[in-house]
Amino acid sequence: xxxxxxxxxxxxxxxxxxxxxxxxxxxxxxxxxxxxxxxxxxxxxxxxxxxxxxxxxxxxxxxxxxxxxxxxxxxxxxxxxxxxxxxxxxxxxxxxxxxxxxxxxxxxxxxxxxxxxxxxxxxxxxxxxxxxxxxxxxxxxxxxxxxxxxxxxxxxxxxxxxxxxxxxxxxxxxxxxxxxxxxxxxxxxxxxxxxxxxxxxxxxxxxxxxxxxxxxxxxxxxxxxxxxxxxxxxxxxxxxxxxxxxxxxxxxxxxxx
Amino acid sequence: xxxxxxxxxxxxxxxxxxxxxxxxxxxxxxxxxxxxxxxxxxxxxxxxxxxxxxxxxxxxxxxxxxxxx
Amino acid sequence: xxxxxxxxxxxxxxxxxxxxxxxxxxxxxxxxxxxxxxxxxxxxxxxxxxxxxxxxxxxxxxxxxxxxxxxxxxxxxxxxxxxxxxxxxxxxxxxxxxxxxxxxxxxxxxxxxxxxxxxxxxxxxxxxxxxxxxxxxxxxxxxxxxxxxxxxxxxxxxxxxxxxxxxxxxxxxxxxxxxxxxxxxxxxxxxxxxxxxxxxxxxxxxxxxxxxxxxxxxxxxxxxxxxxxxxxxxxxxxxxxxxxxxxxxxxxxxxxxxxxxxxxxxxxxxxxxxxxxxxxxxxxxxxxxxxxxxxxxxxxxxxxxxxxxxxxxxxxxxxxxxxxxxxxxxxxxxxxxxxxxxxxxxxxxxxxxxxxxxxxxxxxxxxxxxxxxxxxx
Numbered sequence: 001x002x003x004x005x006x007x008x009x010x011x012x013x014x015x016x017x018x019x020x021x022x023x024x025x026x027x028x029x030x031x032x033x034x035x036x037x038x039x040x041x042x043x044x045x046x047x048x049x050x051x052x053x054x055x056x057x058x059x060x061x062x063x064x065x066x067x068x069x070x071x072x073x074x075x076x077x078x079x080x081x082x083x084x085x086x087x088x089x090x091x092x093x094x095x096x097x098x099x100x101x102x103x104x105x106x107x108x109x110x111x112x113x114x115x116x117x118x119x120x121x122x123x124x125x126x127x128x129x130x131x132x133x134x135x136x137x138x139x140x141x142x143x144x145x146x147x148x149x150x151x152x153x154x155x156x157x158x159x160x161x162x163x164x165x166x167x168x169x170x171x172x173x174x175x176x177x178x179x180x181x182x183x184x185x186x187x188x189x190x191x192x193x194x195x196x197x198x199x200x201x202x203x204x205x206x207x208x209x210x211x212x213x214x215x216x217x218x219x220x221x222x223x224x225x226x227x228x229x230x231x232x233x234x235x236x237x238x239x240x241x242x243x244x245x246x247x248x249x250x251x252x253x254x255x256x257x
Numbered sequence: 258x259x260x261x262x263x264x265x266x267x268x269x270x271x272x273x274x275x276x277x278x279x280x281x282x283x284x285x286x287x288x289x290x291x292x293x294x295x296x297x298x299x300x301x302x303x304x305x306x307x308x309x310x311x312x313x314x315x316x317x318x319x320x321x322x323x324x325x326x
Numbered sequence: 327x328x329x330x331x332x333x334x335x336x337x338x339x340x341x342x343x344x345x346x347x348x349x350x351x352x353x354x355x356x357x358x359x360x361x362x363x364x365x366x367x368x369x370x371x372x373x374x375x376x377x378x379x380x381x382x383x384x385x386x387x388x389x390x391x392x393x394x395x396x397x398x399x400x401x402x403x404x405x406x407x408x409x410x411x412x413x414x415x416x417x418x419x420x421x422x423x424x425x426x427x428x429x430x431x432x433x434x435x436x437x438x439x440x441x442x443x444x445x446x447x448x449x450x451x452x453x454x455x456x457x458x459x460x461x462x463x464x465x466x467x468x469x470x471x472x473x474x475x476x477x478x479x480x481x482x483x484x485x486x487x488x489x490x491x492x493x494x495x496x497x498x499x500x501x502x503x504x505x506x507x508x509x510x511x512x513x514x515x516x517x518x519x520x521x522x523x524x525x526x527x528x529x530x531x532x533x534x535x536x537x538x539x540x541x542x543x544x545x546x547x548x549x550x551x552x553x554x555x556x557x558x559x560x561x562x563x564x565x566x567x568x569x570x571x572x573x574x575x576x577x578x579x580x581x582x583x584x585x586x587x588x589x590x591x592x593x594x595x596x597x598x599x600x601x602x603x604x605x606x607x608x609x610x611x612x613x614x615x616x617x618x619x620x621x622x623x624x625x626x627x628x629x630x631x632x633x634x635x636x637x638x639x640x641x642x643x644x645x646x647x648x649x650x651x652x653x654x655x656x657x658x659x660x661x662x663x664x665x666x667x668x669x670x671x672x673x674x675x676x677x678x679x680x681x682x683x684x685x686x687x688x689x690x691x692x693x694x695x696x697x698x699x700x701x702x703x
Binding site for chain 1: 264266285286287288291293295302319322323324326
């Protein structure tokens, strides 16, 4: 069955994207990426550690198999995000970008105003922008008007593993979207990812739940299966628990035919 | 005085600075292929590492891709 | 941006689609029950099942659910509006319309002064939402005419909509700037072949230009986008699906505007040629259509005009209607001088006060003014 995910004209078979942070070793990271079946992983930009200049995580990722999606994590405002985006593009030649503007270091919640500002600039500069946002339906529409390639609403704060706390808002975003919706952040268990897919999300992005698991490689594989199951359920069309309609007085009694 | 501010920290050089950015990276044992460089806010293209001359007081940022969500 | 016409063609809703009609006929009670339990808004399968013959047995349940959803989203509010016909002159020759150019009547138009006099009467009755209607009369009902009229009407009315010929985007931008923020334009039929049959001459023969009109208006900033098809021209189920697809498209791309459904219906009458208009529907089917749409579009406006009779309006307004006209005159100048020809026969001739009383008795709250032009300058 042809159920490919298409983002900015690019086809994906896997609807699970993986974040590469927080892994205890590059080898475990690479093995987890492999067992997740993903086709795109996010990476960040940081200053080279002068004392340890050749810790090169990038070497552990087979760029022939996996697309890199640079993010602007660390940016606290639009200017910083735009700068990081340009640096990422200069470093890799990649024009895809996960736009993250998080001024608050406690919850790492994204700044809606700076995100929209940065998105408008970066779309004009030819970037393929995937913005990370709180589950705000109006913000999602404004970003789509600005020309982003997806919207990525959070399920709950980064690293919190709380699952779909923003479920109703994400439902609205999905209903109104003209671009793919990728649920990102806070998915703590495969069942959360399955739930997001059952709701109609086009894909999910998972990092902490896998990297911090006791066995990241197995957890990555579990997420893979959960995303597939959730998507299949969505396509199969689930039945819902029936609620009795309130049969007060008949509304259609007046129709004689 | 020969100093460069590299990644937010002043680094002093005895006698002379490395002539070019490529020389600096070699000195610091940083693999040029995996790094993005900014000098005083301007991004330097990789092809230009060898021809970019350094001068004292410059602010240099060396950035690379790392794991992230 | 996606092209709506391509979408409609891909789904097979712009022409007679025997497969789809067959699928609709073969819908089972189980399919209908699944659709009733599906809370996810609009999708083609869901609406198809709700419109099917099999769903007729579930009509009461559909009406109860439609009422529940409408109360949740709109409360007990129902918005009153009145049409103001400014011109019955029309260069098109649609066989179903009393204004068609071949008809024998004296064409007339209202000057700005006359139109304002009519509007004053409507304002006296309590209306604050007004719908300006005209035929395809670009010579007289120009953009300038409408902007001048809107400037006057803004003094008394808080919302001005138009139901006129399709115009271009630059015109809509001017009209929006003048204070007109709503548009209604019925495609009559989304079926290209039927459309050609009924619209052989005049600017209205251009199916595509007409179909794109609401997008031009949406681009110009119009807040209210009204769609509909003339019930009787083509298979009603296919047309409802096409219209729903249109609504879905407009809601996604003009997310700051509200889509409204209207149901202009041809009714059997002496002068209506039943060979030409073979797809008229029963009251029951119309209720099925309205409730099915409400179950798919919880936030769309659903509009009821005075084409329908009092008994129908009394019963249906409490189910899922959000906007209703009253005391309408569909002839130009009709509020001051009732002698000119009507576009269609008004089947509910009760005054706005009577209709308002009826609505209150039904537990609804008639709202005359729902906006203030001062909010947007």
